[in-house]
Amino acid sequence: MSAISLKNLDISYGPTKVVQGVDIEVAEGESFALVGESGSGKSTVLKAIAGLAPEWTGEISVLGQPRGHMVDHGFARRCQMVFQDPYASLHPRKTVDAVLSEPLQVQGIGNRGRRVVEMLAAVGLDTRFRFRFPHQLSGGQRQRVAIARALMLEPRVMLLDEPTSALDVSVQAEILNLLKRLRREQGLTYLLVTHNLPVVSFMCDRMAVMNKGRIVEIAPATALHDGSFQDPYTQSLYAASGGNPDRKDI
Template sequence: MSAISLKNLDVSYGHNKVVTGVNIDVAEGESFALVGESGSGKSTVLKAIAGLAPEWTGEISLLGQSRSHMVERSSAKQCQMVFQDPYGSLHPRKSVDTVLMEPLMVHGIGNRNARVMEMLAAVGLDKRFRFRFPHQLSGGQRQRVAIARALILEPKVMLLDEPTSALDVSVQAEILNLLKKLRREQDLTYLMVTHNLPVVSFMCDRMAVMNKGRIVEIASASALHDGGFIDPYSLSLYAASGGNPDKKDTE
């Protein structure tokens, strides 16, 4: 069974269609990337899956269940999103404890104190951080809290929208290693948006290359090592990242 299945997905903002004819199947436990330049529609696909871009047509399925255009409680428990900017995704006047407690309260989940402490530990934060506010945290610590918030409902699918691009370079590797560890320990499925091809190579099994709202190629992450792309746009991205698009022909 696919963890995420998109069939003929079109997404619009008003009269402006920004995603056209997207077809993707992400297997359970897989880490899959959407790559492409800014404005190619990558984040819009994630927002449609999460219920944050309701003007879509086609079919979106999560773990075998078709989702509607509304924000659904059942979908929220199955699928959570980590946003790009940890400075903007956390409420400045809410403590870490409040941020983590709210999803549990909304969904009527008990044993909340223990669950909050468990999630803080899972993302590498000790109990000292529980009652701090976002302005008292570094960027990396904020993103760890955002990851903990996404995980606290025990979803099986995680949508990751450029989860490290707003962080200092020295912190990016820590967060990527954390995400890789959590995927392994909690048997998670990732759909990650990124423009950083080395991140794809480190984190993902496969990728879909998007250009102007359409998928132009689906390839294994191994193509980042051997240059095994077919589409000219994919090859140009690969070359821009420092790869040799003629490598497969010269070996």
Template sequence: MGWNMSAIVLKDLNISYGTTRVVHDVTLDVAEGESFALVGESGSGKSTILKAIAGLAPDWTGEITVLGQPRGHRVDRGFATTCQMVFQDPYGSLHPRRTVDAVLSEPLEVHGLGNRAARVVEMLAAVGLDQRFRFRFPHQLSGGQRQRVAIARALMLEPKVMLLDEPTSALDVSVQAEILNLLKKLRREQGLTYLMVTHNLPVVGFMCDRMALMNKGRVVEIAPATALHDGSFTDPYSRALYAASGGNPAREAQA
């Protein structure tokens, strides 16, 4: 695949909540243009890693670098143009009393960017929503439409790196595939790098190039997504997770 630059580098990353350490010595390297998954059961520290990269979990040590820029411990406005996060629950992440237009315009206002109306329309189209949705409120949208709006908002500043925290797990199964297909298409069209948290191995098989398997806050194995076809995991925990998914889960997602 010939990637040359790293999009995300984590080196000896430790993250704590108060006195409890939840992530231990995580080191990994996500190449530019790659789609990389953090996989494991809930409570394994996956989402906490995304929060630390996004600047939402300040209590960490080690190194976090995004597109060559070291990440500090504070919210950094310029960082928003490089890296954005899409959360699990699209209802919780959209302001209930703001229209879709206001939600999508806000990042442009904060960063003093013009041509807002045209950019809003263009981004809605990119996520498969037409003009009619522009002046609706979140409660007037389905779960899948809300997640499309959340993805559009994350893309308004044209970041190159997207952090995806279980982006389909709160949605109906029928809608999950639509959103995954949309994310796949956007990655291809906009040259995005994805770091995605999921507990769902079929999603990894469909979306990702490689994965880090996590158990109790540690990375136990980094494996190519092809391991989901041939079962070539080496760590006992990874193998158990794979077996629990019924072996070759990649077939399921293709269906």
């Protein structure tokens, strides 16, 4: 069974169609990247899966369950999303404890305090941070809280929208290493959006390249080591990255 299945997916914002004919199968436990330039439609695909871009046609399934257009609380327990900007995604007037407890409250899950402490530890934050507000945290700490919030309901699928691009370079590697460890320890499936090919090389098994709302190529991440891409647009992206991304810092 695929963890994520997208078939003939079209997504619109009003009269404008921004994604067309997307077909993707992501296996359970896989880390799969959507790459492309800004405006290529890759983040819009994540939003449609998460229920944040409701004007779509085609088929979306997560862990064998079709995704409808309505709010689905059961879906939230299977799939969660981590956003690009950890400050904008956290309520500025809620403590870390309140942010992490909220998904459990919505779902009617008990033992909230214990679960909050456990999840803070899982993302590398101790109990000192539990009752702080977002403005009292660094960018990396805020993103750790955002990751913890996404994991509170124990989902098996995570949607990651440029999870390190808003962070200082010195912090990016820490968050990527954290995500890689969590995937291994919790058996997670990742669908990662990024424009950064070194991140794909470090994090992912396969990648789909998007251009103007369409997928132009699906390739193994190992192609980033030898440049064995077929589509001219993908080849141009690879060349613009300087070739083998392992030669660069993440």
